[in-house]
Amino acid sequence: MARKTILRVAGLAACSAILVAGCASDSGDPAPAAAPSSAAATQPTDGKTSEAPVPANLPxxxxxxxxxxxxxxxxxxxxxxxxxxxxxxxxxxxxxxxxxxxxxxxxxxxxxxxxxxxxxxxxxxxxxxxxxxxxxxxxxxxxxxxxxxxxxxxxxxxxxxxxxxxxxxxxxxxxxxxxxxxxxxxxxxxxxxxxxxxxxxxxxxxxxxxxxxxxxxxxxxxxxxxxxxxxxxxxxxxxxxxxxxxxxSGPAAQQPRLTFPVPGKSPLPRVDIVYSHAGMDATQVNDSLGHGAQGIVLAGVGDGNTAKPVVDALSGAAKKGVLVVRSSRVGSGSVVRNAELNDDQLGTVSALGLNPAKSRILLQLLLVNGITDPAKVQQNFADS
CATH class of the missing domain: 3.40.50.1170 (L-asparaginase, N-terminal domain)
Structure with missing residues (x-):
């Protein structure tokens, strides 16, 4: 049944095409010339097809x-x-x-x-x-x-x-x-x-x-x-x-976004990312501190963890006023505060759901705006 329907539609389309072309009628008399279509009526005299006008109210x-x-x-x-x-x-x-x-x-x-x-x-x-x-x-x-x-x-x-x-x-x-x-x-x-x-x-x-x-x-x-x-x-x-x-997939968020003024000049404060791995020592941390890093983001293993020498070096830096944020190299998930490591004792901040690269940027913006108290930094990570 479906095949017959398709064929009938195709046959009608073919007949319509023949009629528009001006074929002879069943009586043998020539068919009247078809009226020009709206598309043909808009053909410019130089033979080029004119484009549809662009709406004036486009965004x-x-x-x-x-x-x-x-x-x-x-x-x-x-x-x-x-x-x-x-x-x-x-x-x-x-x-x-x-x-x-x-x-x-x-x-x-x-x-x-x-x-x-x-x-x-x-x-x-x-x-x-x-x-x-x-x-x-x-x-x-x-x-x-x-x-x-x-x-x-x-x-x-x-x-x-x-x-x-x-x-x-x-x-x-x-x-x-x-x-x-x-x-x-x-x-x-x-x-x-x-x-x-x-x-x-x-x-x-x-x-x-x-x-x-x-x-x-x-x-x-x-x-x-x-x-x-x-x-x-x-x-x-x-x-x-x-x-x-x-x-x-859903409506826009109702709460306002966390935003800061555009920094007045570059470069932004130095924040380094330290990548955790097996057999790691504190060399990366000490090198960052030696080059004047005001903040360090740990791309930690698992839930933002790392080797004990690195933990000790990061905690020491935090106690000297360097902002330290624990993120993860895993690629998804949230770094839970005070879980694998005690952030309260170490003086560190949990990145929560932000990956190391984005944690670094947020830390730079906080530093350039004078937000250096670890508790306030943690709140900003929660609000981001």
Whole structure:
């Protein structure tokens, strides 16, 4: 039955096509000429098809480009090598057909570097630029193109220094712009879609890749080369996006985000990450202290633990006024305060759900704002 139905529909479609083409009628008389279709009526005299008009009320999105793989171009001498930060912001926009139908776009080149070279100076420039754009009401959302290696760190930093409830969306790619099946254009389209919807407001800074929306405090890179590398291991993604719609898994949080003023100058206070491993001694801790670290983040084993010589060195540093935060190298889960180690006795702070890289950034922001009491630092980690 289904096959017959399909055939009948196909037959009707074929007959309709013949009639529109002006075939002879059953009576043998010529069929009247078909009236011109609306599409044909809009053909310009030069033979080119006119584009549909762009709606006047499109949301305004500013794209800030920083470089990264999404702006990279392949190296002709290598099957996998490429040079990051070669394409401009306008190049990225031009590579996405129809992007200007989603939003009114403004492109600004902030930097053009690989994200392994991301630094405090670019962070401050981005934060200042975004806050000014929102203060002047020049955009309804901002998209930042960025390399994937440190995208989660920049997202976390911006989430804590951009005061507006308008969305900031970071986007990158795992393949350079000249690669086969480059993922950058689709990711950029998705990022603009997310930044353009009213439901994105109040969600802080987000990261969008591979049709998935992540919150800045949870997102992390989990694979060296896969396009599915980004995950939110503790709470999961906050939404998904496709060509037709943006879908968030829940409402925006009602409590205000923990934010700080944009630091006035770079570099930010020195905070080092000490990576724990078997057979470890206190060398890393002593080296950090010798280079003037004001804070140390432990990427501990398990629940933020480490070898006894390291614990002793960290506790000694904490008692001298150096802020010490226990995080974990595991990749997911929360470091529980006063569990495997007694933070109250050691003078240390638990990172809770923040990974070492994000713990470092929060500690830098606390230090630059004069928040050095361990109890207050712990409260800020709880509020982040």
């Amino acid at each position: 305004r999105i500013t794209i800030l480009a920083t470089g990264g793989t999404i702006a990279g171009k392949a190296n002709a001498n290598s099957a996998v090598g490429y040079t990051a930060g070669q394409a401009t912001a306008q190049d990225l926009i031009d590579a996405v057909p129809g992007l200007d139908k989603i939003a009114k776009l403004d492109a600004v080149q902030v930097s053009n570097i690989g994200s392994q070279d991301m630094n405090d100076e670019v962070w401050l420039a981005l934060a200042t630029k975004i806050n000014q754009i929102f203060a002047d009401d020049k955009a309804d959302g901002v998209v930042v193109t960025h390399g994937t290696d440190t995208i989660e760190e920049t997202a976390f930093f911006l989430d804590h220094v951009v005061a507006s409830d308008k969305p900031v969306v970071l986007v990158g790619s795992m393949r350079p712009s000249t690669a086969l099946s480059a993922d950058g254009p689709a990711n950029l389209r998705s990022a603009v879609q997310v930044a353009a919807v009213p439901e994105a407001r109040g969600r802080g800074t987000m990261v969008v890749l591979n049709d998935t929306i992540h919150a800045a405090d949870d997102v992390t890179k989990t694979n060296t080369t896969s396009v599915q590398t980004f995950a939110s291991p503790n709470r999961g993604p906050i939404g998904h996006v496709d060509a037709a719609a943006v879908q968030f």
